[in-house]
Amino acid sequence: MSNQVNFSEQSIEKIPLQIVANKEEGAKIIATLISDLIKEKTAQGKKTVLGLATGSSPILIYKELIRQHKEEGLSFKNVITFNLDEYYPMHPENKQSYVKFMWENLFDHIDIEPQNVHIPDGTIEIDQIEPYCTQYEEKIKSVGGIDLQLLGIGRSGHIGFNEPGSAINSTTRLVKLDPITIADAAKDFGNKEAVPTKALTMGINTILSAKRIILAAWGKNKSIILKKMLEGPVSTKVPASFLQLHTDVTVFADKDATDELSRTKAPWLYGMVNWTPKMIKRAVVWLSLKTGKPILKLTDDDYKSEGLTDLLAFYGKAYDLNIKVFSQIRDTITGWPGGKPGAHEKTRPERPEPPVKRSLIFSPHPDDDVISMGGTLLRLTDQGHDVHVAYQTSGNIAVFDDDALRFSTFAVDLLKCYNIDTPLTEEHKKLTQFLKEKKPDDIDIPFVKNIKRLIRQGEAQAACRFCNVKEENVHFLNLPFYETGLIEKKPMSEADINIVIDLLRQVKPHQIFAAGDLQDPHGTHEVCLQIILAALRKIKSEGDAWLKDCYIWLYRGAWQEWDIEDIEMAVPISPDELMRKRKAIFKHQSQKDFPVFPGEDSREFWQRAEDRNRATAKLYDKLGLTEYEAIEAFVRYPLDNEDSFLK
Structure with a gap:
């Protein structure tokens, strides 16, 4: 309504x-x-x-x-x-x-x-x-x-x-x-x-x-x-x-x-508020940042002077409220994104069992995994989890024509070195002619599309090798909705959903990571997320037992970050780990220096990611939590109670 x-x-x-x-x-x-x-x-x-x-x-x-x-x-x-x-x-x-x-x-x-x-x-x-x-x-x-x-x-x-x-x-x-x-x-x-x-x-x-x-x-x-x-x-x-x-x-x-x-952001400025746990956390964080005080230093007078007297009515005094919210935010921090074996505190974001989890990371484009959660990906493999990465789209439209020409020329020249004559030579000639005459809104011919797809695929494989993901655990889904050759994509279809269902049933993950970064200006992230959720709903309706023990975590990072009151798992990233993450992102050479679709942000994707990760860590620091170099943040998606997530 x-x-x-x-x-x-x-x-x-x-x-x-x-x-x-x-x-x-x-x-x-x-x-x-x-x-x-x-x-x-x-x-x-x-x-x-x-x-x-x-x-x-x-x-x-x-x-x-x-x-x-x-x-x-x-x-x-x-x-x-x-x-x-x-x-x-x-x-x-x-x-x-x-x-x-x-x-x-x-x-x-x-x-x-x-x-x-x-x-x-x-x-x-x-x-x-x-x-x-x-x-x-x-x-x-x-x-x-x-x-x-x-x-x-x-x-x-x-x-x-x-x-x-x-x-x-x-x-x-x-x-x-x-x-x-x-x-x-x-x-x-x-x-x-x-x-x-x-x-x-x-x-x-x-x-x-x-x-x-x-x-x-x-x-x-x-x-x-x-x-x-x-x-x-x-x-x-x-x-x-x-x-x-x-x-x-x-x-x-x-x-x-x-x-x-x-x-x-601050509905209490308008009048009566339904003080849900999330709204309480939002108000206390807002007050802490507005006053410039860590949460544990907020006083009754701070609440009263900023229009939050009604909130105190539920707790009696600032001291109790401060401790409650501080503890909630502190408990989001974990160095064990796959769960810490043997640790049974109920406040931890992830379960300790099984000690080795099958973690399935969905990446809308061939680089969103390392850009948005590269530090967490590295932590998961370092801690021995069975990590799978699924690249949902080919990303072929985000490759410069000159890169396609360069790779095609390399392939032809390599064959010439061994005096091998193949149909590839003729295809290369067609590619050269097409790119010479190509207009801005022309759709790439199939040979060009395939070269661009393979460029992105090779870069993703290199990043996975760097992150110690097993070769057989790297999946290229090439979802059909994306393959228009244009920025404008088709709506998701049953074919897209079924491809994801097949992978989920093959892997049977204990935890799923998916992109909740819906400010992607071309909408691919949102469609990819909806395909995953549609696949999970269908699997749920058909009673697959493994799904009952699966956590769904949503990450952001390339275009936006979660609000502090939404974060349910915060994975600290050390300076060394941040550098490793950067090197993983650098494996995507076609997106380096200046990507085809940079959006309105002139920074490179690795810079955006690091700045956001550092900003999240700085925010935790301002609230009075431990100071970290950077933090990657996640929100758990409740498949059994989706309406609560939307609210």
């Missing part, structure tokens, strides 16, 4: 916010608001003027509108639309054009009159842009203005393509795209270099002139910018913050998108 948040001048959030369970629910609510408006205006004999957005956020909204048109008779005959923006230059037939996007995702499936569709023209000559933009504004005014404007929000804070620095009085115009926007668009264009650096967009003033505004924000990667928009000041640095000045705007966000909001 959705959760309508009360909005007042005293609220930390300066724009009305409606939190929904997931984007599917949010899309249905927004689509219904749009359809209700269309029906109301049609009944009055009036046309409905909609401002529309592109990108991932509105796709499900458009699907629901299409469904209502086909199944419930919703008509768009009296609807006029104006789209927010378009890349420049951009031909409407290009697959990345917003013209193509809108027709494929909405207009082709409804009964809208083509003459009522307006999308900025990316083919306008540069010297005609100014009069064209003026005409676009006049067309909006000539139909009475926009009744409802639909928006998404970019990580740069843009609405439309109004990037940081956009003025409140701006109208439709040509703009320069922010580097963050270009990085995010790279997945659609193949690489950053292929993304247009400019765009045509409605201005801030044009958007604010709409009678009603709805903004949709889905996913964790929107959480930081959503906080700035809702809680921060009105500023050109965050163009979406100008929405605070509108009298009829609502933000719809799923739970993941609200992760960074004060209501999530």
Whole structure:
């Protein structure tokens, strides 16, 4: 169910916010608001003027509108639309054009009159842009203005393509795209270099002139910018913050998108709180960091001065509460991620028996294992556990073309050294010609894909050898959903799930490690996790006995880290072990120096991982725990009680 948040001048959030369970629910609510408006205006004999957005956020909204048109008779005959923006230059037939996007995702499936569709023209000559933009504004005014404007929000804070620095009085115009926007668009264009650096967009003033505004924000990667928009000041640095000045705007966000909001981080600032053990831990950690005091030094006055008096009512005094939370965090620390044989303290994260465990580490890409939990992997093999590593995808699209050419040339030259003539020579010629003529959005030919797959596979094997994983324990699953040759992947299928089921039943692990790092910008981590969970649910439903004694641990590290109150196992990493982890990551040479898909973070993956591991250790230190060089953190996934994990 959705959760309508009360909005007042005293609220930390300066724009009305409606939190929904997931984007599917949010899309249905927004689509219904749009359809209700269309029906109301049609009944009055009036046309409905909609401002529309592109990108991932509105796709499900458009699907629901299409469904209502086909199944419930919703008509768009009296609807006029104006789209927010378009890349420049951009031909409407290009697959990345917003013209193509809108027709494929909405207009082709409804009964809208083509003459009522307006999308900025990316083919306008540069010297005609100014009069064209003026005409676009006049067309909006000539139909009475926009009744409802639909928006998404970019990580740069843009609405439309109004990037940081956009003025409140701006109208439709040509703009320069922010580097963050270009990085995010790279997945659609193949690489950053292929993304247009400019765009045509409605201005801030044009958007604010709409009678009603709805903004949709889905996913964790929107959480930081959503906080700035809702809680921060009105500023050109965050163009979406100008929405605070509108009298009829609502933000719809799923739970993941609200992760960074004060209501999530510190809900006690809003009023009554359900003091669950997790919420208590969150509050005490928050107080410790806010006051700069270790947990055991917090006083009753600290709790009272920061609005946490209600929490003391459950414990009577800070002393008892401090010890309880401190002990909970201390008990997450273990140097034995596979369990310490002979140690039977119930507070340890892992069981002591069996003393030698079968540990199955799932790695979405061929390097996530060592990047995110390389120190723990090394600790498991050092302590004699039977470690298996399963690489879920080939990772072939993340290899530079030049590397593929270099390896192909090496193979051909090696054969020439021994006067061996094989069909490989002809394939190499085809590869050379293809790469010479390849365009940014071309899909690699099979020979190129295979070379890139083998490059990633060889690097993963080298890293496993370095970590003392047995050769027969290294599994390359090459899940089918990934093999599109594009950044855009297929949904998970039964074939993907069955491959994972077969491996799980082959290994019968005592513990599973999987990536819970869902801020991977291309979504592969999330799909890989859902495939694992779907496989486990099916195995559970069929009564496999081994699953009852299996712990499922989720790791992060490449893109984000767990919040301290979520961590259930913290594995300390010494300086020497951190260096060993770094060397394991370095085995992935194709990802070294500058990977194909670096995201918005300019650091190399080993640097990101080390910085996050050190930051976690520093956090434990600040809270008054033992000081370590670095820590890798894990959360246990409760397959028997998944709803509790989601909460």
